[in-house]
Amino acid sequence: MARNGLHMSYQDPSTWDERYRSGEHEGRWHRQYPSRELCTVVAAGLVPAGGRVLDIGCGAGTEAIYLAQCGFRVTAIDFSASAIDIAGERAREAGVRVEWHTASALDLPVADRSIDFCFDRGCFHHVTQPDRPRYASEIARVLRTGGRLFLRGYDPGDVPTTNIVPVTQDAIDRAFDPIRFARGRVEVLVPPEPEDPNTFVGVFLTRL
Ligand SMILES: C[S@@+](CC[C@H](N)C(=O)[O-])C[C@H]1O[C@@H](n2cnc3c(N)ncnc32)[C@H](O)[C@@H]1O
DSSP: OOOSSTTGGGGOHHHHHHHHHTTHHHHTTOOSSOOHHHHHHHHTTOSOTTOEEEEESOTTOHHHHHHHHTTOEEEEEESOHHHHHHHHHHHHHHTOOOEEEEOOTTSOOSOTTOEEEEEEESSGGGSOGGGHHHHHHHHHHHEEEEEEEEEEEEEOTTSOOSSOOOOOHHHHHHHSOTTTEEEOOOEEEEOOBTTBOSEEEEEEEEEO
């Protein structure tokens, strides 16, 4: 899994295990409540009622738990076993059922064409350029025709970064081929702010 160069440590599950075990996620990317954009997608009816959804790089599980509370059948994966432990405990406390897997986004433990909606908040932007076609192939394999991936991640623009692989229109178009995907436009969800100078973007990809 580990690759060469700057991004090496973020492709190593043990790096993330340590971050979750130390509680670093609490003050960084983790949120107690689901993101506004995911709630909007659900409220707009873009996920079929009772459909099967997949959270890729689910972390401590906030959004997988929210989707289970909305009545969807949820599978959630993360390659950090520590993240999955925390997420599983939170789901027990919330009294919801989610199928959790410690697994890579590049090798999804999910049957072909079984998923109506995939989403990713902050995982794809840690997938290296050479691995992105494989990520896209896994999404193509598991999504039903007409199923969507809602992908959210950082575009650091000119901000120097060692851990983010930018999510730009060009990166999306290169990873997701037009034979298998209708590719939406990358839109700004959260503009840069003094506390976080990265631009948080989102894009829909629809399985053809
Ligand atoms: C920034 S965190 C976001 C976690 C969660 N989606 C959230 O919004 O709180 C990125 C997550 O992606 C996971 N991750 C990174 N690369 C992965 C890969 N190739 N396969 C599976 N999980 C991965 C990390 O373990 C981490 O939990």
